[in-house]
Amino acid sequence: MSFEAVMPIDQAIVAPLLGAAVGLVLALTGAGGGIIAVPLLVFGLALPMQQAGPIGLLAVGLAAGLGALLGLRSGILRYRAAGLIGLCGILAAPVGVWLAHRIPNLPLTLAFALLLAWTGGRRLWRRRSLPRDAAAVVDRPCRLNPAVGRFDWNLRCARVLGATGVLSGLLSGLLGVGGGFVIIPALGRYSDLPPASVIATSLGVMTLVALGGVGAAALAGGIVWQLALPFAAGAMAGLLLGRLLAARLAGERLQQGFAVLCLVVAGLLLGRVVAAVI
Template structure:
């Protein structure tokens, strides 16, 4: 019980500090801390991450930061792919899933390190937005390009959610930053809504495919994650974003190396 609470608070705090990306630590925390397999850990992690994301999404909705249509398109295109991801996860050997998760963590860590270095050197990010918000209405001008972008993001998010039990913020946030001109606050708020809904779909898909949820442990982990997220959000305003990115990227690298070791020698 104590381990579950500690893991949940730590994961929640990182989720609150990093916005939409901290949930990527939930699965390895459960795999290492509870001794579970990836398949066991994924739906429990998704419940906690989806619940934490829902709290952030409600705040974003109140502030008018969420782009409803974009989020809806991503959810509709992502939900069917969660089931496909769960099916693939049930087929793949444990060491392959661990290796895939480690690779994803290293990619995210590399992206965060690049952003932190650019911020430290004062280099502005390249403006290569494919889809732009209208400056007068604050809404997207919908076209085939706009729809295709959000469908692609949603589909990839849904598949990765089912496959690895991650919320998908590591997919949504960088792609929205790269291909749209949304503000970072709008990106995170929209991403959190998609994570909450697609993550819930991933939990349903896992249960349908026969994965049993330990109800008491799941409830404790989800509650602790929510508490940790609230604490993390309070701390976020007091810490320089670049320092958070650097610290989080180093944690991801260390955890990824641990997963690679586990996949190589213990699976």
């Protein structure tokens, strides 16, 4: 039975459950939703990449948008920073798409797997606690003004955030991911935002970047709505549940969990590359 017909009952049950896993990861880490969404759809529902990509992007965009709104209401989302990163990402994404159409699928998959392995390994084996001495904090280009709770904007900060947006947009277009695994480390390294604010700001960026991709896919008729809607609904429910769990878990533990997730997904992708070569 085609996906354009009535969706089988098992898929109607599995789709929101898989979506909930995506939302849970988004809430706990602010990243990784796009990384696991497509593999879940490919391995869990046996979808081709052409259908899995737009569905995953829709779910990530809606769940991230919900999380961003909650963060904005709580006053922890730095919306100006998110807007700058998101705008640069939207402008850079078409370049990544252009490159993706000119690079064979196998090298792209290998590059994605190696990037994930590097990201996860670097986070997992770094020192558990790096002291934030005064000199290190002062040297960060994006610093909060405690009097107003906002960034003291300067050219160096704008450059760092803009470059982060360009890189995340390129990877989004090239590899079909939301770019959160780029945004989270960048905000953690170049700003003094607390972890909750880093996650909320990352969700805001991912919402903006997803808007363009989902719109283009919808206009081209590339979204299977019978699967996309329950998958997205599950992602939003998972995000709400994840917010409750995040308040009870340590930030360092969450980041270690995200690192393990990156390594697991990298291993799955490398296995697919090896199987294709053999």
